[in-house]
Amino acid sequence: YGAVFSFIGVGYPIVEGSVISVSRTAIDIGGIEKTDSSGGLNGSSNLNEACYMISYGHKVSPIILVGASVKVITSSIDIYSSTGYGADLGVILKPFTFLNCGLNIQNILQPSITLNSEADKYPTNIRLGIALEIMPSQLSLFADGMVMNVLPQNSVYSDGYKVPIRWFSGMEYKLTDNIRLRGGINY
Helix, strand or coil, rough: CCEEEEEEEHHHHCCCCCCEEEEEEEEEEEEEEEEEECCCCCEEEEEEEEEEEEEEEEEEECCCCEEEEEEEEEEEEEEEEEEEEEEEEEEEEEEEEEEEEEEEEEEEEEEECCCCCCEEEECEEEEEEEEEEEEEEEEEEEEEEEECCCCCCCCHHCCCCCEEEEEEEEEEEEECCCCCEEEEEEE
């Protein structure tokens, strides 16, 4: 099977302190074998998922930056296809030149995809993070945590609901103006 992941995006400053961008992220998988109820081959199919985003960011003050994205998500497999719409919000605080703190609410407007009969709703996640410059313009450390699915559907969790929490950390070292080494670990 051939899977192709692709991304393209462009950002453009529209006025002092404001940027607008558009992007497309997609995965395409072709040649998926289809079978009938007895296990016999019945042709092949494709799976395609894409997210188209329009984003806007604005520098409110020297220490506060805000942004928002609206997105259109398309999904198709075999003869089924669906489109969903969503939105994200974010804010970055820069209290010191060496420290950035961020908050992102993913899917504050939750996209919903219905391929056959049951809707799949994207979860609302909250992500908090920090970036700390240890050596100015040379070495930075990053850490963030994500609280997943903060707005669950009650009917889905009949046996009780536990909030999944994920963590991520990493570092970046600047070798030259054009080469940086990055590494990280997660939960």
